Amino acid sequence: MFDRLLSPTAIGSMELRNRIVQAPMGVEMVAGDGLANEPIIAYYEARARGGVGLVITETCAMDYPNGANSRHQLGMSSDDFIPSMRELTDRVHRHGAKIAVQLAHHGKVSRVDRAEGRDILVPSITEWHGSYSMIADLTQEELGWMAAVNGDGGGKPREMTTDDILETTDKWAEAARRARDAGFDGVEIHASHGYLISAFLSKQWNTRTDDYGGSVEERSRFLVEVIEACRARVDDAIPIWCRLDAIEYLTPEGIVFDDTRVTARLAQEAGAAAIHLSAYGDSTSASAFTLGTLPHTEAKHRHLSAQLKTDLDIPVIGVGRVKPEVGEQMLAEGEADLIAMGRQLLADADTVAKLTEGRPADIRPCINCYVCVASPFFDRRVHCAVNPALGNETELGDADRTRAETPKRVVVVGGGPAGMEAARVAASRGHTVTLFESSAQLGGALRFAALVYEPNRKLLDWLTGQMTRLGIDVRTNTPATPAAIGALAPDEVIVAIGGARERSTIPGADLKHVVDGDDLRKVLTGSGDGDATKVPLAGRLAARAGRTLGLTADADRLAKLTKLYMPLGDDVVIIGGGLVGIEIAEFLVDRDRNVTVLDPGPTLAPEMAHPRRWRVLTDLRDHGASLVTGAEVTSIDSAAVRYRLGDERTKEAAPADSVIIATGLVANPALDRWRSVAGIETVIVGDAPGISYLEGAMHTGFRAGLDVG
Numbered sequence: 001m002f003d004r005l006l007s008p009t010a011i012g013s014m015e016l017r018n019r020i021v022q023a024p025m026g027v028e029m030v031a032g033d034g035l036a037n038e039p040i041i042a043y044y045e046a047r048a049r050g051g052v053g054l055v056i057t058e059t060c061a062m063d064y065p066n067g068a069n070s071r072h073q074l075g076m077s078s079d080d081f082i083p084s085m086r087e088l089t090d091r092v093h094r095h096g097a098k099i100a101v102q103l104a105h106h107g108k109v110s111r112v113d114r115a116e117g118r119d120i121l122v123p124s125i126t127e128w129h130g131s132y133s134m135i136a137d138l139t140q141e142e143l144g145w146m147a148a149v150n151g152d153g154g155g156k157p158r159e160m161t162t163d164d165i166l167e168t169t170d171k172w173a174e175a176a177r178r179a180r181d182a183g184f185d186g187v188e189i190h191a192s193h194g195y196l197i198s199a200f201l202s203k204q205w206n207t208r209t210d211d212y213g214g215s216v217e218e219r220s221r222f223l224v225e226v227i228e229a230c231r232a233r234v235d236d237a238i239p240i241w242c243r244l245d246a247i248e249y250l251t252p253e254g255i256v257f258d259d260t261r262v263t264a265r266l267a268q269e270a271g272a273a274a275i276h277l278s279a280y281g282d283s284t285s286a287s288a289f290t291l292g293t294l295p296h297t298e299a300k301h302r303h304l305s306a307q308l309k310t311d312l313d314i315p316v317i318g319v320g321r322v323k324p325e326v327g328e329q330m331l332a333e334g335e336a337d338l339i340a341m342g343r344q345l346l347a348d349a350d351t352v353a354k355l356t357e358g359r360p361a362d363i364r365p366c367i368n369c370y371v372c373v374a375s376p377f378f379d380r381r382v383h384c385a386v387n388p389a390l391g392n393e394t395e396l397g398d399a400d401r402t403r404a405e406t407p408k409r410v411v412v413v414g415g416g417p418a419g420m421e422a423a424r425v426a427a428s429r430g431h432t433v434t435l436f437e438s439s440a441q442l443g444g445a446l447r448f449a450a451l452v453y454e455p456n457r458k459l460l461d462w463l464t465g466q467m468t469r470l471g472i473d474v475r476t477n478t479p480a481t482p483a484a485i486g487a488l489a490p491d492e493v494i495v496a497i498g499g500a501r502e503r504s505t506i507p508g509a510d511l512k513h514v515v516d517g518d519d520l521r522k523v524l525t526g527s528g529d530g531d532a533t534k535v536p537l538a539g540r541l542a543a544r545a546g547r548t549l550g551l552t553a554d555a556d557r558l559a560k561l562t563k564l565y566m567p568l569g570d571d572v573v574i575i576g577g578g579l580v581g582i583e584i585a586e587f588l589v590d591r592d593r594n595v596t597v598l599d600p601g602p603t604l605a606p607e608m609a610h611p612r613r614w615r616v617l618t619d620l621r622d623h624g625a626s627l628v629t630g631a632e633v634t635s636i637d638s639a640a641v642r643y644r645l646g647d648e649r650t651k652e653a654a655p656a657d658s659v660i661i662a663t664g665l666v667a668n669p670a671l672d673r674w675r676s677v678a679g680i681e682t683v684i685v686g687d688a689p690g691i692s693y694l695e696g697a698m699h700t701g702f703r704a705g706l707d708v709g
C-alpha cells in the first residue's frame with residue numbers, strides 16, 4: 001500500500017532508505033546554550049529508530065545566539081557546537097536514517113536579539129500594518145507569556161548593509177562546514193516562514209534598491225549566494241537545499257507562487273539539491289498560521305508542489321498535513337518526490353516502522369489539535385496531546401513496549417479515552433487487562449468529540465482497534481460492580497469513569513427545546529445519561545433508526561447522517577463557549593444552523609491550543625456565527641435566550657429554536673466510592689477528578705498503564 005513512500009531515493013549524493021522525511025520542528029528542548037543535549041538527541045533518535053528516511057532538525061541558529069528565535073534552539077556558530085552535534089548525528093545514523101540540519105537566521109523574528117539588545121537584521125525597514133487579529137482570541141495568560149518571550153531588551157531592526165549580507169553569507173557557509181564536520185548528511189537552508197532569507201524574497205519586507213532588492217531575481221540573490229557559498233565550503237561533500245514558501249498568505253506584497261517558481265529555479269541553478277515547499281503568512285493574523293505554516297486543511301499545498309515539480313529537475317519535498325495514504329498518492333501522481341511529515345511523527349515516532357511492517361492501523365494518529373506547536377510560541381518544551389512520550393523520550397520513549405517483569409491482572413473501569421489508553425499501555429506491557437464499560441460502546445466523551453471534530457475519529461478508531469489487537473477483555477454493557485471486579489482478583493484497578501454534568505439552574509433550562517451536552521450525546525450516539533425525552537420525537541425516532549441500522553456505532557457515518565437530519569431547529573443558541581461549546585458550534589455551522597454562542601468569560605475556548613482556537617473562531621465568524629463574550633445568561637424562553645452584556649448590563653436576546661447548554665462539566669461526584677474497590681486502592685484517571693479533556697485523559701491513562709509495573 002505504501003510502496004512508493006517506502007521506496008529508496010536520493011537527494012543529490014545523499015541516499016535515503018525511503019521517502020518519508022521528518023519535517024523540521026522546533027521543540028524547545030535545548031538547555032539554553034544551543035548545544036544538542038540528551039533529551040533532544042533521544043527525541044531525534046526515536047524518530048530515526050521509528051523508520052524515517054531523513055530527519056531534518058529544527059531551526060538551528062547558524063549565528064547563535066545572534067539571529068536566534070529562542071535560547072532553547074540548537075546553534076552552530078562555532079566549532080564548540082560540533083561535538084554535541086556529532087553525538088546527535090551518530091545516534092541517528094545508528095538506526096539507518098540520514099540527518100540534515102536546518103540552518104536559519106530568524107531575521108525580524110529574532111526574539112533573542114530583541115531581548116538581549118542587539119540589532120535585528122532585516123532587508124529593509126518597512127511599514128507593516130498587520131491585522132493583529134490574533135490578539136483578540138488569546139487569553140490574558142497567553143498574552144502575558146507572549147509579552148515575556150518577546151521581552152524588549154532594546155534590540156531594534158537594522159537594515160542590512162552589503163557588508164552585513166556578505167558577512168552573514170560567510171557565517172552560513174561556516175555553519176554548513178561545521179555541519180559536514182559534525183556528520184550531517186545534508187543542510188537545509190531555511191528560506192521560509194518570514195525569517196531572514198524569506199524576508200529578502202518578499203516584496204513586503206524587501207524594498208531595497210541595491211542588487212538584493214527589486215525583481216524576484218534580485219530578491220533571490222541573497223539565497224542564491226548563500227547556497228553557492230555553502231556548497232563551496234562543504235566541497236559538495238553533502239547536499240545543500242532550501243525550504244521555500246509557496247505563498248505568503250494575507251500579506252499584500254507577500255510572496256506569490258509565481259515568484260516562488262522563479263526562486264526555486266534560481267536555487268536549482270545555484271546547485272540546490274532539492275526544494276522543500278512550505279508556506280507562511282501574516283504572523284499577526286489569527287488565520288494565516290493555519291493556512292500556511294501548519295495548514296488546517298489536509299495536503300493543502302499539494303497542487304503547488306505538483307506545479308513546482310514540472311519546473312524542476314531536482315526533488316521536491318511536499319509538506320503540510322500529509323497523511324501516509326495521501327503522501328503515497330502524491331508520489332504516484334508525480335506531485336512530490338519526498339513527503340515531509342511533522343506532527344504525525346510527533347504523535348507517533350514509529351509511524352514509518354508501522355507502515356513498513358504492514359500495520360498502518362497501529363499508527364497513533366495526530367488529531368490536528370495544535371497543542372504541540374502552541375508551546376514553542378511561548379518558549380516552552382513541546383508536548384503532544386496524544387503522545388505523552390513526546391519531549392520525554394529518555395524516560396518514556398520505549399515505555400509502552402517494554403514488557404513488565406511481573407505480569408499482573410488489571411481491571412479498568414470505563415472505556416473512554418483515559419480508560420482505553422490505560423488498558424492499552426498495561427496490555428502492551430504484558431499485563432492481563434479486563435475493561436468494563438457500562439454503555440454499549442467504547443469511547444466515552446471521545447465518541448461525541450469524534451462526531452463533532454473529524455480528526456478525533458481517527459483517535460477513537462485507533463484506541464478501540466488497540467483493544468482488539470492487544471486481546472483486552474472488553475465487557476461493554478457491563479456495569480463494574482465490586483462483585484464483578486472482585487471475581488477477577490485483580491492486582492490493580494484503574495478507574496476512568498469520566499466527569500459529570502451539573503444540571504443548569506438557568507430559568508427555562510427545563511424547557512423541551514433546551515438540551516445539554518449529555519442529552520445531545522445520548523440522542524446522537526446512543527450513549528450517555530442525558531434526558532432523551534428532551535429531544536423531539538422525530539429526532540428520537542431517527543436516532544433509533546440509525547442505531548438499528550448500525551449507523552450510530554460509526555462516528556463517520558453518523559456525522560454524515562446528521563448532515564441529512566438533526567433534531568435541532570434552525571436558530572441554535574449554545575450557552576457556554578468553552579472547548580465543548582465551540583466544537584458543537586463548528587459542527588452545527590457545518591450543518592447550516594444559525595449559531596449564537598454566549599459565554600460569560602473574556603475568551604472563547606480557552607482550553608483549546610491557541611492556533612486551533614484562532615482557526616475555529618475565524619471559521620465560525622466567517623460562516624456568520626455570532627460569538628458573544630461577557631454574556632451573562634438570565635433566562636430561556638420558548639423563542640429566545642435572554643442575557644445581559646457589558647458593564648451597562650444591556651439586556652439582549654438571541655433567537656432560539658433550540659438551545660444547547662454546554663457548561664457545567666465537573667468532577668464526578670461518585671468518585672469517592674471508587675477510591676477503593678474489592679479491597680484494592682484504585683488509580684483514578686481522566687476527567688473523573690476534574691475536567692482535563694483529551695490531553696488529560698491520554699496522559700493520565702498512559703501513566704496509569706505504565707505504573708502498573
Ligand SMILES: Cc1cc2nc3c(=O)[nH]c(=O)nc-3n(C[C@H](O)[C@H](O)[C@H](O)COP(=O)(O)O)c2cc1C
Binds near residue numbers: 295
Ligand atoms: C512544534 C512544531 C515546530 C515547528 N518548527 C519548525 C521549524 O523549526 N522549522 C520549520 O521550517 N518548520 C517548523 N515547523 C513546521 C513543520 O516543519 C511543518 O512544515 C508543519 O508542521 C506542517 O507539517 P505537518 O502538517 O505534517 O505537521 C514546526 C511545526 C511544529 C508542529
Ligand code: SF4
Binds near residue numbers: 344
Ligand atoms: S499535539 Fe495534537 S497536533 Fe500536535 S502532534 Fe500531537 S495530536 Fe498532532
